[in-house]
Amino acid sequence: MAIRINADTGKLKKILDEQRKAGRTIGLVPTMGFLHQGHLSLIERSRDEGCFTVVSVFVNPAQFGPNEDLDSYPSDLERDYELSVGAGADLVWYPQREDLYAPGCQTAVMPGALAQRLCGISRPLFFGGICTVVLKLFNLVKPEMAFFGEKDFQQLAIVKQMVADFYLDVRVIGCPTQRASDGLAMSSRNARIPAGKRDLATTLYRTLASARRAFRGGERDGVALEAQLRAQWPQGLDLDYLDFREPLLLEKVERLKADTRLFLGAWLDGVRLIDNGAIK
Amino acid sequence: MAIRINADTGKLKKILDEQRKAGRTIGLVPTMGFLHQGHLSLIERSRDEGCFTVVSVFVNPAQFGPNEDLDSYPSDLERDYELSVGAGADLVWYPQREDLYAPGCQTAVMPGALAQRLCGISRPLFFGGICTVVLKLFNLVKPEMAFFGEKDFQQLAIVKQMVADFYLDVRVIGCPTQRASDGLAMSSRNARIPAGKRDLATTLYRTLASARRAFRGGERDGVALEAQLRAQWPQGLDLDYLDFREPLLLEKVERLKADTRLFLGAWLDGVRLIDNGAIK
Numbered sequence: 247m248a249i250r251i252n253a254d255t256g257k258l259k260k261i262l263d264e265q266r267k268a269g270r271t272i273g274l275v276p277t278m279g280f281l282h283q284g285h286l287s288l289i290e291r292s293r294d295e296g297c298f299t300v301v302s303v304f305v306n307p308a309q310f311g312p313n314e315d316l317d318s319y320p321s322d323l324e325r326d327y328e329l330s331v332g333a334g335a336d337l338v339w340y341p342q343r344e345d346l347y348a349p350g351c352q353t354a355v356m357p358g359a360l361a362q363r364l365c366g367i368s369r370p371l372f373f374g375g376i377c378t379v380v381l382k383l384f385n386l387v388k389p390e391m392a393f394f395g396e397k398d399f400q401q402l403a404i405v406k407q408m409v410a411d412f413y414l415d416v417r418v419i420g421c422p423t424q425r426a427s428d429g430l431a432m433s434s435r436n437a438r439i440p441a442g443k444r445d446l447a448t449t450l451y452r453t454l455a456s457a458r459r460a461f462r463g464g465e466r467d468g469v470a471l472e473a474q475l476r477a478q479w480p481q482g483l484d485l486d487y488l489d490f491r492e493p494l495l496l497e498k499v500e501r502l503k504a505d506t507r508l509f510l511g512a513w514l515d516g517v518r519l520i521d522n523g524a525i526k
Numbered sequence: 527m528a529i530r531i532n533a534d535t536g537k538l539k540k541i542l543d544e545q546r547k548a549g550r551t552i553g554l555v556p557t558m559g560f561l562h563q564g565h566l567s568l569i570e571r572s573r574d575e576g577c578f579t580v581v582s583v584f585v586n587p588a589q590f591g592p593n594e595d596l597d598s599y600p601s602d603l604e605r606d607y608e609l610s611v612g613a614g615a616d617l618v619w620y621p622q623r624e625d626l627y628a629p630g631c632q633t634a635v636m637p638g639a640l641a642q643r644l645c646g647i648s649r650p651l652f653f654g655g656i657c658t659v660v661l662k663l664f665n666l667v668k669p670e671m672a673f674f675g676e677k678d679f680q681q682l683a684i685v686k687q688m689v690a691d692f693y694l695d696v697r698v699i700g701c702p703t704q705r706a707s708d709g710l711a712m713s714s715r716n717a718r719i720p721a722g723k724r725d726l727a728t729t730l731y732r733t734l735a736s737a738r739r740a741f742r743g744g745e746r747d748g749v750a751l752e753a754q755l756r757a758q759w760p761q762g763l764d765l766d767y768l769d770f771r772e773p774l775l776l777e778k779v780e781r782l783k784a785d786t787r788l789f790l791g792a793w794l795d796g797v798r799l800i801d802n803g804a805i806k
Contacts, residue, residue, distance in 0.1 A: 352638020353691035
């Protein structure tokens with residue numbers, strides 16, 4: 247069993263203060279709910295680090311653009327609780343909108359260059375909204391460690407940058423992408439992939455696997471390989487980006503190295519799909 | 527005597543941790559140096575609150591626009607130390623640029639509607655730069671209390687809003703404007719008022735006094751009074767704004783009340799002058 251808190255930031259803080267006094271390290275797994283194995287691996291990692299593990303479930307309006315899928319974002323709060331408990335969470339917190347965005351609130355975080363590429367091009371409000379809510383969550387929960395998935399590698403890099411730039415006392419820990427047996431990266435949005443189009447959705451993973459094969463085969467020319475991968479891209483899957491980039495500043499690279507990552511973004515009938523991975 | 531720290535954030539944090547363990551409350555007075563009686567009143571207030579009082583001296587580049595007076599901002603670090611000690615500071619910290627803006631740093635705070643009026647019109651980067659550096663200072667020093675002057679009333683309101691919006695554990699305390707005997711609000715920039723133009727600089731205070739007299743005389747029509755005050759504005763002093771506003775959201779008001787404030791901004795031969803005060 248885990249403690250369940252609906253809204254009530256005061257109760258949350260009281261419990262966390264007690265845990266801190268008892269010598270526990272606080273670990274935070276921020277989620278938008280509709281949990282899957284990716285989230286559960288973060289909770290398990292926090293548990294394995296010995297943390298008193300807080301899972302927050304909050305669909306953050308500030309990171310959705312006006313024409314995005316805020317209203318259709320999948321949700322199942324009961325299942326989220328059960329799955330969190332199963333993975334080792336100590337506390338599941340469901341903040342309400344006013345717990346994180348009080349009436350009249352207006353101050354936001356503005357990330358920099360890292361947010362102006364990849365997903366940031368088609369979703370200009372996205373990373374500012376993420377940073378803003380993550381900073382609020384960090385300041386309320388005051389975790390020593392926070393766990394984010396590498397599936398959202400750009401988000402992870404931007405949050406780490408915010409933590410460094412604002413001198414926040416939290417260790418941000420990136421955890422490996424979890425995949426279904428067909429390779430599709432776990433995502434809450436996978437539930438909205440239209441029936442019969444699952445195979446198309448796995449294009450992102452298959453493209454990554456293809457790039458890895460080419461690299462193993464000796465290919466080092468990123469420009470040529472990118473052109474080849476784009477040429478194989480199927481109809482019916484709207485490509486947003488397909489880029490080779492280095493893993494720190496996420497700058498484009500032309501010469502492939504072992505730590506170069508392939509970043510992929512697309513829409514399948516309006517469902518956002520992203521993936522990424524090191525080429526080796 | 528007070529502790530003096532040049533750069534060396536590690537040493538700063540160690541000393542503050544010791545003070546906290548000894549049960550002291552930390553008070554922060556963030557300044558851009560070239561201290562005057564306004565700053566000293568903040569230091570004295572922090573001392574009177576029983577705080578271990580930290581004065582930071584840092585001319586924050588992020589709050590200056592490209593054509594503003596960053597390079598000519600007055601400075602006298604030795605005098606700042608002596609004056610801080612005299613007013614009761616326990617520690618004077620001189621961060622270097624890289625202590626607050628490490629190479630590659632890029633995350634900023636973006637204030638909201640409160641920053642898009644008054645000084646925010648002519649200085650669009652100003653309050654974002656202030657919020658960003660104040661958040662960094664708060665996260666490094668972790669003060670329980672921080673002291674700001676009401677001379678910069680809009681800054682005070684924006685910082686309070688940031689503290690509320692980001693759930694920061696710091697009490698922001700506004701302290702009354704300090705004035706010279708001729709009424710001129712204390713400001714480091716007063717040192718740059720050209721010889722022989724001091725009287726012109728006191729226009730802001732005299733306009734505030736004039737508005738107070740009118741209010742005492744029964745005037746409640748803010749639109750009429752504003753027009754009258756503008757008509758009396760002297761040549762040679764470039765008016766930026768002259769507005770009656772309420773003290774919380776800084777919205778314009780037409781009907782004057784006791785808590786209505788007059789806000790004034792101007793340039794005198796390129797020297798920025800601001801002032802404000804309650805009309806009663």
